[in-house]
Structures are given as C-alpha cells and as structure tokens.
Amino acid sequence: MTDEYLFNEHNKEEFPPAHTAEHLLNQTMIRLFGCGRSVNAHIERKKSKMTFLLDHKPSRQEEREIERRMQEVIDADLPVVFETVSRADLPLEVSADRLPSDASDAIRLVRIGDYDVCPCIGRHVRSTSQIGRFEMLGTNWDEHEHTFRVRFKVVQ
Numbered sequence: 001m002t003d004e005y006l007f008n009e010h011n012k013e014e015f016p017p018a019h020t021a022e023h024l025l026n027q028t029m030i031r032l033f034g035c036g037r038s039v040n041a042h043i044e045r046k047k048s049k050m051t052f053l054l055d056h057k058p059s060r061q062e063e064r065e066i067e068r069r070m071q072e073v074i075d076a077d078l079p080v081v082f083e084t085v086s087r088a089d090l091p092l093e094v095s096a097d098r099l100p101s102d103a104s105d106a107i108r109l110v111r112i113g114d115y116d117v118c119p120c121i122g123r124h125v126r127s128t129s130q131i132g133r134f135e136m137l138g139t140n141w142d143e144h145e146h147t148f149r150v151r152f153k154v155v156q
Helices: 016-033 060-075
Strands: 040-042 048-053 080-086 106-112 116-119 133-142 147-155
Touching: 016 048, 016 060, 016 106, 016 116, 016 147, 060 133
Parallel strands: none
Antiparallel strands: 040 048, 048 147, 080 106, 106 116, 133 147
C-alpha cells in the first residue's frame, strides 16, 4: 500500500521522544507483567503518565526493572518504521480492539525493532536512541481498581 494514504484526522501534536517511549513502556509492561497496553495515557514533553491494569502491586524491585529495561531498549538504538496494512491483514500480535469505529481500512503500524508493533498515526523518533534517558518519576497503586500508574519523563 502507498504511504500517501490519508488516514483519519489526528488531533494531537505529540512530542516524538515521549510518544515513542509510550510504545516502549506499553511493551515493557506487557513483557514484565503479562498485562495489556495502558488503559489511560497522558503523554507530554515535561511529564507523562500511563495507567495499567495489573494483578498485583509491583514491588520496588519490579519498578526498578521497568526503568532498567526501558533504558536498555532505548540504548539498543532500535529502528522505528511504519507499515500500512489493511484492517483484514493486521498481524496476529496486533489487536483492532482500540481502533476508532470510523478508522479507515488502511491501518498504519509502528514497528520498533522486533520489540513492539501497534497501530498508531502519531509522530515518532527514527530510532530509540533519539528518546534520550527514561526517568520514572513515581508510581501509584490503586488496590481497589488494580491500576498501576507510572509517571515518567524523557530527558534528552
């Protein structure tokens, strides 16, 4: 498919390093905790936050492991590439559940090396080393909802 396809309107102006880190944090959490992608995300230049549904409150050791793995994948200098596929041809590891109801048949996938792939029409860096340093600013656990919020920033 051609890269000149007009995708759905996009109402955000992402900060590419933080937005790309969002993709990496989603996959890091999936790999560490077997959870789904974030249920809520607010990504900004100065400070970002993402919330995940987990089966337990992460320990301090697990929190340090999140930060360590994030920096490891950033330092790996993985390429960020785009691919356009039809909705019917989504790879098995990509869910259409979060696509807007009015999403076009052509879906843009963002691949970050062999680490993560997901549909996205936002702006990204060309490779993970352009993200800079990932700093976890803090976390919150809601025992009732079983939600784990991660606050972070990227420092270039």
